[in-house]
Amino acid sequence: MNLAEGVQIVSLGILGILMLASALGVVLLSNIVYSAFLLALVFASISGLYVLLNAGFVAAAQILVYVGAVNILILFGIMLVNKREAFQPVSNAWIGKAATAAVCTGLFALLSSMVLATSWQLSSAVPAGEAAIEVIGQHFFSDFLLPFELASVLLLMALVGAIILARREYVPDDEPENEQKVLTLRERPRELVASGSEPQD
Numbered sequence: 001m002n003l004a005e006g007v008q009i010v011s012l013g014i015l016g017i018l019m020l021a022s023a024l025g026v027v028l029l030s031n032i033v034y035s036a037f038l039l040a041l042v043f044a045s046i047s048g049l050y051v052l053l054n055a056g057f058v059a060a061a062q063i064l065v066y067v068g069a070v071n072i073l074i075l076f077g078i079m080l081v082n083k084r085e086a087f088q089p090v091s092n093a094w095i096g097k098a099a100t101a102a103v104c105t106g107l108f109a110l111l112s113s114m115v116l117a118t119s120w121q122l123s124s125a126v127p128a129g130e131a132a133i134e135v136i137g138q139h140f141f142s143d144f145l146l147p148f149e150l151a152s153v154l155l156l157m158a159l160v161g162a163i164i165l166a167r168r169e170y171v172p173d174d175e176p177e178n179e180q181k182v183l184t185l186r187e188r189p190r191e192l193v194a195s196g197s198e199p200q201d
Helices: 003-028 032-052 056-081 093-117 129-140 145-167
Strands: none
Touching: 003 032, 032 056, 056 129, 056 145
């Protein structure tokens, strides 16, 4: 093992530990703002792994798209929607927890089967080098066109949802009696005039 391989192994270990620790912080911390910042650290760690894989374009796209766009959108949504509300107990809350546990278990099983079924041997194909961007573009618009479009639709739905939640205003059910309505002018009382009599000057 030469010096370059040792540096790569140490960098892989540091990035892996940093990514796992940040991901656990995203899930376990009670402060949602800290969770959002740790999510940005997770994305940055993943981009570092791409750099170790000699995928510089994918690493730059990871930083620009996820750290610079998606995570900033999440932070704006949190800061605009973060309203303090009293805790209200939810009836049959165990159903949601059980459904969440089932979904997480299914995803973990799916990822585990994918890891075990994947051949992790190094490819003998010639690296694309400077033509990597062209190859990625061809795959995006041929083999991975459907996931690429679904991801764009998902991001659009998240953006629209954040705007709708941010524009939601609290409207009280009962208006106070002594509070006057805005932009409402009181009507001047009219003088009653008897029939047959002339109004006085």
